[in-house]
Amino acid sequence: AQSVTQLDSQVPVFEEAPVELRCNYSSSVSVYLFWYVQYPNQGLQLLLKYLSGSTLVKGINGFEAEFNKSQTSFHLRKPSVHISDTAEYFCAVSLTQGAQKLVFGQGTRLTINP
Amino acid sequence: NAGVMQNPRHLVRRRGQEARLRCSPMKGHSHVYWYRQLPEEGLKFMVYLQKENIIDESGMPKERFSAEFPKEGPSILRIQQVVRGDSAAYFCASSRELTSPLHFGNGTRLTVT
Numbered sequence: 001a002q003s004v005t006q007l008d009s010q011v012p013v014f015e016e017a018p019v020e021l022r023c024n025y026s027s028s029v030s031v032y033l034f035w036y037v038q039y040p041n042q043g044l045q046l047l048l049k050y051l052s053g054s055t056l057v058k059g060i061n062g063f064e065a066e067f068n069k070s071q072t073s074f075h076l077r078k079p080s081v082h083i084s085d086t087a088e089y090f091c092a093v094s095l096t097q098g099a100q101k102l103v104f105g106q107g108t109r110l111t112i113n114p
Numbered sequence: 115n116a117g118v119m120q121n122p123r124h125l126v127r128r129r130g131q132e133a134r135l136r137c138s139p140m141k142g143h144s145h146v147y148w149y150r151q152l153p154e155e156g157l158k159f160m161v162y163l164q165k166e167n168i169i170d171e172s173g174m175p176k177e178r179f180s181a182e183f184p185k186e187g188p189s190i191l192r193i194q195q196v197v198r199g200d201s202a203a204y205f206c207a208s209s210r211e212l213t214s215p216l217h218f219g220n221g222t223r224l225t226v227t
């Protein structure tokens with residue numbers, strides 16, 4: 001079975017500061033990795049995904065993530081955040097075969113302060 | 115091209131009543147997934163359906179919960195005899211192909227009083 005751990009439940013950051021949201025996963029087989037963002041009272045929007053190839057993945061809204069197989073991590077970063085980045089962020093994994101049964105972490109609430 | 119449409123957005127039911135949640139996938143999408151988000155938790159997979167078929171229901175509670183995706187019309191998640199523990203946000207997602215990206219709806223927030 002797969003599992004995902006997001007190490008921080010809340011991350012407060014000042015506007016224009018860099019941010020890193022941490023994600024570790026556990027799986028005995030290869031997985032795909034994802035980061036989703038959820039704005040208040042909305043559904044999830046895909047930020048970026050790692051399927052294969054380059055370990056540095058660039059996504060929307062200036063976010064990027066790096067896949068580290070040895071540390072089983074997939075941390076999300078942004079060099080300079082905006083107020084509009086305030087949201088809940090979810091890391092997720094799925095098997096590389098079959099249906100997309102995503103396994104989500106508990107979420108990290110990112111709060112941007114002016 | 116409209117996104118994944120879920121209705122109602124908010125649903126209040128008394129204990130023992132039935133809840134019916136609807137999901138219209140994006141046009142051209144034949145794969146539908148239901149996820150549940152309990153308060154302060156991440157989303158948990160419930161069921162995966164293709165038109166008229168339940169493919170994987172390993173995340174569905176064994177009793178009171180059922181799902182369908184008929185040939186015509188939206189996918190329906192049905193919860194019979196709701197209890198307070200069913201209060202959650204229920205999200206539907208769809209994809210065009212098995213490995214295509216998932217598109218999520220805005221969810222239905224069920225409150226059981």
